[in-house]
Amino acid sequence: MSVLQANCPSCAGTVEFKSGSTIVVICPFCRSVVARTDRALEDLGKVAEIAQTESPLKIGLRGKYLNNGFELTGRAQYKHEAGGVWDEWYATFSNGWVGWLAEAQGRFYMTFYQPQPGVQIPNYSDLQVGAPVPLNLGSTAFVVAEKGMATAAAAEGEIPYQLVPNETNYFADLSGAGGAFGTIDYGTNPPFVFVGKQVSLQEIGLGDARPAERAAKTVSAARLNCPNCGGRLELRAPDAAERVTCPNCDSLLDVNKGSLRFLHSLKNLSSATPPYLLEIGKTGQFAGRDPMQIIGAVTRSVNIEGTKYFWQEYLLYNPKIGFRWLVQSDNHWTFVEPVAAGDVVDSGLVGRGATAQYNGEGAAKGKSFKLFQHAIGIVEHVRGEFYWRIETGEKTQMSDFVNAPFMLSKEVSFGKSGSEVNWSLGTYVPLKDVEKTFGVEALPQPWNVAPNQPFQHKDLYKYGFALLGLLILVSIVLLPFTSGGGKVKEQNFNLPPMANAQAAQIAFSEPFELKGNRNVEITASAPLSNSWMDVDVDLVNEQNSEVESVPINVEFYSGTDSDGAWSEGSTSNSAILSSVPAGKYTLRVEGSWGNWQQPQPVNVVVKQNAFRGVNFCCAFLLLAILPTLALLWNWTFESRRWSESMFAPVSSDSSDDDD
Amino acid sequence: MFKKLYLAFGLGVILIYAVSTLFGWEFFNSGSRSTLRSPFIWFGGGYRGGK
Numbered sequence: 001m002s003v004l005q006a007n008c009p010s011c012a013g014t015v016e017f018k019s020g021s022t023i024v025v026i027c028p029f030c031r032s033v034v035a036r037t038d039r040a041l042e043d044l045g046k047v048a049e050i051a052q053t054e055s056p057l058k059i060g061l062r063g064k065y066l067n068n069g070f071e072l073t074g075r076a077q078y079k080h081e082a083g084g085v086w087d088e089w090y091a092t093f094s095n096g097w098v099g100w101l102a103e104a105q106g107r108f109y110m111t112f113y114q115p116q117p118g119v120q121i122p123n124y125s126d127l128q129v130g131a132p133v134p135l136n137l138g139s140t141a142f143v144v145a146e147k148g149m150a151t152a153a154a155a156e157g158e159i160p161y162q163l164v165p166n167e168t169n170y171f172a173d174l175s176g177a178g179g180a181f182g183t184i185d186y187g188t189n190p191p192f193v194f195v196g197k198q199v200s201l202q203e204i205g206l207g208d209a210r211p212a213e214r215a216a217k218t219v220s221a222a223r224l225n226c227p228n229c230g231g232r233l234e235l236r237a238p239d240a241a242e243r244v245t246c247p248n249c250d251s252l253l254d255v256n257k258g259s260l261r262f263l264h265s266l267k268n269l270s271s272a273t274p275p276y277l278l279e280i281g282k283t284g285q286f287a288g289r290d291p292m293q294i295i296g297a298v299t300r301s302v303n304i305e306g307t308k309y310f311w312q313e314y315l316l317y318n319p320k321i322g323f324r325w326l327v328q329s330d331n332h333w334t335f336v337e338p339v340a341a342g343d344v345v346d347s348g349l350v351g352r353g354a355t356a357q358y359n360g361e362g363a364a365k366g367k368s369f370k371l372f373q374h375a376i377g378i379v380e381h382v383r384g385e386f387y388w389r390i391e392t393g394e395k396t397q398m399s400d401f402v403n404a405p406f407m408l409s410k411e412v413s414f415g416k417s418g419s420e421v422n423w424s425l426g427t428y429v430p431l432k433d434v435e436k437t438f439g440v441e442a443l444p445q446p447w448n449v450a451p452n453q454p455f456q457h458k459d460l461y462k463y464g465f466a467l468l469g470l471l472i473l474v475s476i477v478l479l480p481f482t483s484g485g486g487k488v489k490e491q492n493f494n495l496p497p498m499a500n501a502q503a504a505q506i507a508f509s510e511p512f513e514l515k516g517n518r519n520v521e522i523t524a525s526a527p528l529s530n531s532w533m534d535v536d537v538d539l540v541n542e543q544n545s546e547v548e549s550v551p552i553n554v555e556f557y558s559g560t561d562s563d564g565a566w567s568e569g570s571t572s573n574s575a576i577l578s579s580v581p582a583g584k585y586t587l588r589v590e591g592s593w594g595n596w597q598q599p600q601p602v603n604v605v606v607k608q609n610a611f612r613g614v615n616f617c618c619a620f621l622l623l624a625i626l627p628t629l630a631l632l633w634n635w636t637f638e639s640r641r642w643s644e645s646m647f648a649p650v651s652s653d654s655s656d657d658d659d
Numbered sequence: 660m661f662k663k664l665y666l667a668f669g670l671g672v673i674l675i676y677a678v679s680t681l682f683g684w685e686f687f688n689s690g691s692r693s694t695l696r697s698p699f700i701w702f703g704g705g706y707r708g709g710k
Binding site for chain 1: 662665666669670672673675676677679680681682683684685686687
């Protein structure tokens with residue numbers, strides 16, 4: 001790499017152009033923007049000093065992206081019109097590539113200039129947040145995530161374009177699936193398009209570049225005095241805070257590079273507004289997540305058919321990962337983290353049946369969400385500090401899509417010159433987890449069913465159906481033991497006429513063998529016509545004279561009436577016995593019948609291993625009770641959930657786990 | 660805990676079903692060895708009651 005050294009036209013200090021693609025370099029002595037032209041160096045004016053952030057990056061760091069080494073040689077700092085700054089690091093690659101490593105709220109995006117030959121780049125005013133962008137960007141589809149205005153506030157090192165101090169330009173941020181990211185820079189004509197993806201520092205070889213320095217850059221609270229009441233207040237994220245409230249006089253203060261400006265006093269929370277339940281400054285760590293500190297809290301409301309509904313959002317902060325939210329609504333809690341707009345496929349519809357699909361990473365990947373609510377959210381009250389210029393009365397268009405325990409939320413905010421769509425993914429947090437995480441006790445119990453509250457007892461019917469499946473499997477395996485119905489004995493008895501209607505006739509069979517551990521089926525058949533016969537069969541064990549008695553009733557009636565021919569009963573009937581000890585048995589048949597004056601033939605058949613489903617049905621019913629109740633419970637739970645929705649499904653198809 | 664109890668109950672039911680199948684036990688029958696002492700179940704007409 002050849003280095004061009006020159007003197008700053010403003011202060012004569014030495015400036016170096018290390019990269020051939022560098023257009024301007026910031027004089028390290030006087031902060032002049034020194035531009036390289038065909039003939040000489042030109043002073044474009046001075047830039048402000050870089051606002052110190054908690055960035056782990058610095059000029060001179062070397063990394064690797066797609067196996068190509070790069071060095072961070074410049075940094076431009078832009079100011080967002082809604083407050084806050086972000087950094088764009090100029091990455092000079094060893095193979096000649098020129099990349100931009102954008103850094104905002106703890107996330108990093110590596111992008112490269114993407115020429116658009118023959119493509120008409122849409123005008124800034126024609127872009128709509130959330131809508132797709134008609135650009136030639138390969139196979140990745142992008143949607144507009146944000147439209148806004150950026151001001152070049154500060155810079156250092158080398159910059160590969162003509163950076164003009166305090167110049168303001170329109171831009172549009174694009175988001176695509178899988179972390180794809182793009183920007184349209186309307187500061188040039190035609191606009192420049194930059195495309196890339198979200199990266200982690202580990203991914204670009206900077207994860208362990210300066211661990212000692214980065215560890216030292218943990219958040220340091222700044223202590224300040226309120227310009228309204230003079231009371232002490234603390235900034236927990238001094239590099240990011242744009243607004244803070246005074247805990248002493250409840251004023252809303254503007255934060256500008258560490259100095260505070262009084263804006264106005266906040267109204268007290270009305271009696272209808274739920275009180276804040278968690279203290280600002282508390283630190284906690286949910287299982288599997290990074291520790292986070294509560295630095296702000298905001299009460300918001302929606303007005304639905306004249307009734308205001310309130311909820312509260314706690315802003316959580318960790319300098320290494322940025323900001324998250326803990327939302328409390330009806331005393332239900334949800335942990336919320338931002339997701340890229342490009343990872344969400346939004347049907348764009350608003351109404352019953354509208355859906356959105358999340359294609360990002362994590363447990364919610366690939367899940368489809370149903371629209372639950374679509375309303376304008378209004379900021380009612382704030383407490384603590386915020387990374388944007390929050391105001392009471394601030395309005396946001398919100399859409400909540402649910403698939404318990406997740407909630408996918410879309411917030412569209414409108415600024416003076418642009419608009420922004422923010423998607424976030426919430427995960428339901430049980431009350432006890434919140435209490436444990438933040439060391440609080442006796443938080444109010446939730447009421448009703450939250451939009452993303454999971455049904456806690458799905459295991460009951462999952463286990464229940466698994467047990468039913470196991471029962472069916474066992475019954476199939478045992479089928480050879482329960483079927484076959486082998487005939488053991490058949491004998492015809494011709495009973496003589498009875499002496500009177502009460503004097504039954506008795507007959508005995510020849511002896512026969514029964515095997516153990518097999519049920520016994522005894523069937524009695526008699527040629528009856530409009531008559532009955534009671535057959536009491538005794539199974540007599542010849543070894544020990546033990547008797548098993550089986551009453552079998554046979555009756556058969558038939559005839560003709562005005563409706564035609566009819567019949568009732570049967571000429572045969574059976575009884576089943578549990579297994580009896582193996583051995584030799586005799587049947588004692590005692591019969592009585594309606595036409596007692598006539599002889600009565602009866603045929604008796606003894607079988608073993610008769611197929612019967614009664615035991616199976618009993619077991620099945622026993623096992624089915626709990627899962628059936630759990631299913632009904634789940635159905636009721638879902639009905640209660642959707643009764644609170646603006647878009648309750650018409651049908652009963654309310655299950656949320658249809659992924 | 661409740662889920663474990665339910666699983667134990669369910670597995671117990673299946674075990675009893677399997678054992679009764681293997682040993683030829685009938686829980687509903689008309690004999691004096693009727694396990695549940697339950698009335699006679701008539702194949703043709705369903706639950707008929709005793710004689």
